[in-house]
Amino acid sequence: MADPIGDPALSDLTARARIRDAALRLFADRGVDKATIRDIAREAGVSLGLVRHHFGSKEGLRDACDAYALEQLLRVKKEALREGRQADPGFLPSVHPTVLLLQRYFSHSMLDGSAAAAAMFDHMVGLAEEWVRDNVPGVTDVRAFAAMLVAMQFGPLVMHEQVSRALGADVLAPDGHLRMSMAALEIHATPLLSEDYAAEARAGYDRLAAQRRSAARADREVPA
Structure with a gap:
C-alpha cells in the first residue's frame, strides 16, 4: 500500500x-x-x-x-x-x-453541478457496468443497475449532513465513517426481499413496461 x-x-x-x-x-x-x-x-x-x-x-x-x-x-x-x-x-x-x-x-x-462532476459520475457508471457484466449474472438492464449502484454508494456522502445527524456522528470523520461503512456492508450482505416477493414485483414492472411500450406505439400510429 x-x-x-x-x-x-x-x-x-x-x-x-x-x-x-x-x-x-x-x-x-x-x-x-x-x-x-x-x-x-x-x-x-x-x-x-x-x-x-x-x-x-x-x-x-x-x-x-x-x-x-x-x-x-x-x-x-x-x-x-x-x-x-x-x-x-x-x-x-x-x-x-x-x-x-x-x-x-x-x-x-459530486455536488457542484459542473461538467466535471457529470463526467466523473458517467465514468464511474461505465466502470460499474464493466464490473456488473463480469460479476453479476442475470441482470436485465446493466446500465440502470450500474447507475443505481454508483448512486447508492455516493448517496450517503452527498447527504452526509442528514446521515450524520441521524447517526449523531460526522460520517466524514473517522468514527462516523466507520459506522456508516459497517451499516452499508450489512445492507449489501443481507437479502432484503424474499425470492417470491422479488419475482412478483419484477413481473409487475414487466407488465407496466409492456403497457408503456404499447401506449407509445399507439401514440405513433395516431394520424396527425
Whole structure:
C-alpha cells in the first residue's frame, strides 16, 4: 500500500504531486469553489506560477484530482476484492485515512453541478457496468443497475449532513465513517426481499413496461 495521500512531509513527492495532493486536501475540506489557487500553492509550499505551469488553471487541477482520486479508490477496491486483502488485519487500518479523504473529496466534487462532476459520475457508471457484466449474472438492464449502484454508494456522502445527524456522528470523520461503512456492508450482505416477493414485483414492472411500450406505439400510429 502506498503512503497515505496528502502527507506534506513526504520528501519523495514531485512538485506536481505535492500540488495535486494539496489541492485534493483543500477541495475535500472546502469544496472546489472555495479553495483558491493561491491557497493550494501555499499548502503545497510552491509558487503560484508553478501551479499554473503544471496544471494551467484550477479546472485543470480539478481534472487531475478527479482522475487521481478515482484511480486511488479503485486501487483500494481492487486490493480488497480481487487480491483478497480484506482479510489482512492490517489492511483496513492502513487504507482508512486515504479512503476517508477520497470520500470527503467526492462528497464535494459530486455536488457542484459542473461538467466535471457529470463526467466523473458517467465514468464511474461505465466502470460499474464493466464490473456488473463480469460479476453479476442475470441482470436485465446493466446500465440502470450500474447507475443505481454508483448512486447508492455516493448517496450517503452527498447527504452526509442528514446521515450524520441521524447517526449523531460526522460520517466524514473517522468514527462516523466507520459506522456508516459497517451499516452499508450489512445492507449489501443481507437479502432484503424474499425470492417470491422479488419475482412478483419484477413481473409487475414487466407488465407496466409492456403497457408503456404499447401506449407509445399507439401514440405513433395516431394520424396527425
